Amino acid sequence: MKVAVLRFPGTNCEFDTQYAFEKLGHTTELVWHEEDKLPSNIDLVVVPGGFSYGDYLRSGSIARFSPIMKAVTNYANNGGKVLGICNGFQILTEAGLLPGALKRNNNLHFISKHQNLCVINNDNAFLNKCKRGEVLNIPIAHADGNYYIDDEGFKKIEANGQILLRYSDDKGEPVVVNGSVTSIAGVCNDAKNVFGLMPHPERALEAILGSEDGVRMLEGFSA
């Protein structure tokens, strides 16, 4: 599998993301935001975490107008798979490629810790290696991870199986972490080829560092 990893001014998880996919046996290529084309023959685009454009105005709001995002939108609209992690999730919601929006955490804190997540839907290209109801332990690190969607939108994504992950306890019961609507930690689009989550699976690859649950998540794409 060949993975394009985007890089904006202020991105800081691009090397971790490359390391993760290369550890899983894939090839990766960094793509600077000023490029207007994605590399050829790619199987996945990852929009990694960080603080693109210093999170000015709103997290992800400026990055989403970078030249490369036009190419990413075309790629996604033609069925290409796109994964946004943390700031990448924020960029994809700002770009309208994912439903909802990410607000400041309710407690106004930057939250950085290992967090249990419950797999809500696995009938998609991302979480097919995980079981429904399974609890994964993945680090989170964000200030603007408070997922908001209006009632009508919520009903749609719930009915269509677009809710991917919820913050949970070790038994899979939802817990309030940042104020997200029904504790949502990750969603996908209607067509299930664009995925976004606040937690960092690329930081959960080795048991010695606290968790290797990220491996099964990222391996889903190579199925």
Added chain:
Amino acid sequence: MTATVNVFLKDGVLDPQGKAAHHALDSLGFDGVADVRIGKQIIINLETNDKIKAEAQVKEMCETLLANTVIEDYSIEIN
């Protein structure tokens, strides 16, 4: 002309910063505070003197970039 754009979270969308400031005002003994909302003010100097044109242009700026209409409302004042 100068456009003054105010961007606020929509009614019904919890404003955690407003809530924290409200709590602090209560703690400081300021009575009768019913609600506090915190937003952003964006001031744009425009070259045009055509108010209608300016309004249309700033509205497009708000819809495109300055506000995220999933969670935010905006108001525009042109002087």
